[in-house]
Amino acid sequence: MSTNDGYYIPEPSKWPIIASLTLFVTVFGAVNTIHGTSIGMPILMIGLISVLAMMYGWFSTVVAESPSYNGQVDVSFRMGMMWFILSEVMFFAAFFGALFYARVLVMPWLGGAGNNAMTHEVLWPAFEAVWPVLANPDNAKFVAPKEAMGAWGLPAINTLLLLTSSVTLTIAHHALRKGERSKLNLWMIVTLVLGVSFLVLQVMEYVHAYGEMGLTLASGIYGSTFFMLTGFHGFHVTIGGIMIAVMLVRCLKGHFTADNHFAFEAAAWYWHFVDVVWLGLFIFVYIL
Amino acid sequence: MSVLLRTFKVLSLMFVSTELFAAAQMDLTPGVTAISQEVYELHTLILWICVIIGAGVFGVIFYSMFAHRKSKGAVAANFHDNMTVEVLWTVIPFLILIGMAIPAAKTLIKMESPADDAEVTIKITGYQWKWNYDYMHEGFSFFSNLAQSNRDVINSKNPKDREGINYLLDVDNRMVLPVGKKVRFLMTSNDVIHSWWIPAFAVKKDAIPGYINEAHTTVPKVGVYRGQCAELCGKDHGFMPIVVEVKSEADYAAWVAEKKGAAMAAAASDSKVWSQDELMAKGEAVYNASCAACHGPTGDGVPGVFPAMKGSAIATGNLAAHLDIVINGSKVNPAMAAYGAQMSDADLAAVITYERNAFGNNTGDAVQPADVKAARK
Amino acid sequence: MSEDHHDHKPTGIGRWLFSTNHKDIGTMYLWFSFIMLFIGGGMAMIIRAELYQPGMQLVEPDFFNQMTTLHGLIMVFGVIMPAFVGFANWLVPMMIGAPDMALPRMNNMSFWILPFAFGTLISTLFMEGSAPNFGWTFYAPLSTTYGPASTDYFIFGVHLMGISSIMGSINVIVTILNMRAPGMTLMKMPIFVWTWLITAFLLIAVMPVLAGVVTMMLTDRNFGTSFFEASGGGDPVMFQHVFWFFGHPEVYIMILPSFGIISQIIPTFARKKLFGYSSMVYATASIAILSFIVWAHHMYTVGMPLAGELFFMLATMLIAVPTGVKVFNWTATMWKGSLTFETPMLFSVAFIILFTIGGFSGLMMSITPIDFQYHDTYFIVAHFHYVLVTGALFAIFAGAYYWLPKWTGNMYDETLGKVHFWISLVSVNVLFFPMHFLGLAGMPRRIPDYALQFTDFNQMASIGAFVFGGIQLLFLFIVIKCIRGGEKATDRVWEGAEGLEFEQLPSPAPFHSFTDAPQVK
């Protein structure tokens, strides 16, 4: 309900509690899948599908209500999205932190640096501290990859793709603000194609890694950090891609106006965020 | 610092005697090493600084609670800012902290100094739930478990049973150190993180699997010193004490010689043929020390967590499978460790024999050290 | 869809399930926290009963570890944090002159995730094998390679809690930054609002890191990664670094809102303005910033390089300065006031003194060389119960008594409130003070059984615990009684109360706090 002087308070809604329930079902399904129980996968699938359905329902409500939102609600949404992106940044920070800790501290320690001379001498005499790790301290338990992932093949192309997609998205945004519909739609399509190509190439890289290179999640700390960082990034690109796709559809339907398109901007921020994370990855995971 | 310290000591005695506290087991132990005494003094110093600040702050609070209550007709003043006092009570605590940090840093640097000049080096390895002491330069090592006398009375309903046996603080094999010699400890672990702690030495260091931490001590006084594992390490974390016996140089040498002899004897016992009774007797001791923690003294295990030995398919079935799981550990559950790396052939033979015949598992088998040797490949 | 009626409350169960109302959601948070207090407290009673005497008396060692673990987790994530979110929901809109939270539906979702998250966590007790038994700090590899199967449920439960907290704190921040009434500048906000603004920032910064570390655990356990295994080039200590990067700010997340509550209450009953408002704000911010660079003081014994130990020692000691500023400011607020001692004030004064005692033991532990002696003993258990129970929990009690009349429109029973206070005060000290002695004398924490010389103090602590636990039933009674009726509260409630919620809203506060923005002078 809105109040006299412009406060807007939404009606009670069934979506939040449905959202909580679907999250729970998903998580419950995930644990059971990991534990290999037969109900795991079906529950996980039900969970994921119901999460998507819930988002569709919730967002549809919001879209339908949005004409009655006022400027304050718009600012709330914007701030909310920005702080959410900050929390995502911190999530990646944890994994980058693990990467730096492993490379800068753990490797030398296992190799006998600092106060760990005896660690090396007594426990891992054969270990050599080099990054990327091509021989783990215990190579029987964690089989190291045959070679490290290079930076200048697919990853470099991917960097170009993603950077370009940020530019095309910005072009689309400018078009939206000027009210140039067809230009907007065109550049949104280009952005989406670039994003999808990124993901396709990423999958190809993974296939190559798991196949010829022998680089897997289980190849020791190098594989662990590599796949967790690039994997979570890929996951975020997927989410961002879905957002872009939804925005494309909404653009085609003419939902946005030149000065009222918060959802579009939120998706764009998210996409730029994913892009920046990739730059970090490209530098610290691939190049260095 | 010692001047400062003495002032505080005198001050403190005015309130209540610190020694009294120590005697009543209310204060940190001063310990026996130079470092532990330094730590104790630092502790006392900082404690008393806090007590004094506390007395001041609480004094003011209590005074205003008493004097500025409405019921006594107090009318509220209306100041709510004062730059001078605010700066003061930011700067003064800061200076006090610097005063604490300097002696603290000094002590810390001493504790963390390298110990390359140590005369004895002992590698300490934590296991769930016992310690292994490896006298690296003497060439022998042994396990140290909670003493059986302690174990027997854990569940006893009669508190008297627990008296006079150093309840939970006694072990079967003590670590032995020479008096007055610098000793270097290398700590590591075989499974989860443990922490080796003797309060009287002020040595506490985590034993971390895959890494080796160092600590050192020089104990100036002959005696027996006790401590406990200080990092949660699973079910029996509360039952893995540490006992160090510090001996005179001559006694220490005799002990080392004896241990070396025992290592030889153990090697010999691996090559002899044992009778069923001998195996059962030895097996029971090994079982109680190493296996009962999980599988239970009566072989009942913990349902859903640790399998029972009583009627176990493996302990009553194929011997090869039994040898395999005890020597190589479980493939699926790391809690069942590879005991092949921890025990001699004779110990393994005995404990397996015991498991196959105790708790009503009357298979009649008598496993010989030679069988174990063969199974080790 | 927009309608135009004001104090129309939705009815039936739907009011709670589908709520978009900050007060209803706040109420649900508070009740949730209260229920969890009894569950977590019940576990503490089991712990204290087992520790009443040496020897294993009542439970198995592994079950004891499960109790310790779940007690810690429930108290931290299920009691203190939700209680503060409940306070924020109720009070932030009222204090800044807003009609509701900025994102009311997300608000409801953050709440409703919690029952699922804690349902998951508590259900592990009934699973085959063992519930989480590795301490609330779940150090690897005890929780990874050696963790029971239920650990994976625990991990996902933590993920859910994290999602809930992050959404909750986004909501608080956005509300504060975007919904303030005209004239309510940042430096006019009540301190409670300030402390929550900063707390919410901390939450957004560290909850994702917790999510990250449990995710690493998950993959180490199930997908072959080796973050925490040396044989694969990882390090178990890395777990501790990532965990405490979250964990230390987390402890300030549990205390900053208490500082806020106390800073509201003391001036009211001193009938005098808060001393040093702006230094309170700066001190809170400094504590928050410092909290990011002190985490390894929980890890002095892991064998860090000397430089690391020195750095973390000095950084940690520094926190005493801004915290001291707060304590001194409260003291100065009382000084020359016109004091009365209703129950909220009693709890607040007890908070100042007992929290400071806990702060002192914290300062002692920050000194690396002596922490080698204190680490993982009952000295630490004493420290954190002083800051958490007589700190955070007492502040929650104080706040509850202080605002209950505003929330319900009825005064609580002052006599019973005082009984609750005095018995709590005495018993809580009987409960936790002896733990200092136990720790100094060398009793390790997280043990189900202890050597004989620790008997006396353990018995004292247990007796204190039973009394303290029992008297909380009285608190429950007082709250219910107050909700159901009692002397009508005035709009101002307390003679010295200030702030929009007391000056501009009736008691009980209307369903939507400010439908017309108040003008703040």
Ligand code: HEA
């Ligand atoms: C609300 C929660 C809370 C709060 C506020 C604090 C506050 C502090 N804590 Fe505490 N802490 C915990 C919760 C908290 N802690 C928990 C839960 C654990 C255990 C975790 C686990 O292992 O399970 C822990 C453990 C812990 C450790 C690890 C011990 C160990 O495991 O070995 C350390 C070490 O430095 C520490 C230090 C401090 C310090 C220096 C403060 C400071 O912020 C205190 C500052 C306050 C004061 C100093 C008093 C007031 C100041 C003055 C009156 C000014 C003048 C004073 C001087 C100049 C001295 N804490």
Ligand code: HEA
């Ligand atoms: C905010 C947090 C919080 C709170 C409020 C408490 C409250 C209490 N804690 Fe808690 N505690 C922790 C946080 C907290 N604790 C943490 C983080 C740990 C570390 C865990 C770990 O090591 O991993 C810990 C560990 C811990 C230990 C150490 C365990 C060990 O190391 O083995 C002990 C032991 O005495 C203890 C006791 C208590 C008691 C008696 C209370 C009491 O204050 C509880 C009082 C409340 C009630 C009792 C509930 C209300 C009443 C009833 C349920 C009615 C029934 C009453 C009776 C039958 C008398 N706690």
Ligand code: CUA
């Ligand atoms: Cu070993 Cu605790």
Ligand SMILES: [Cu+2]
């Ligand atoms: Cu901390």
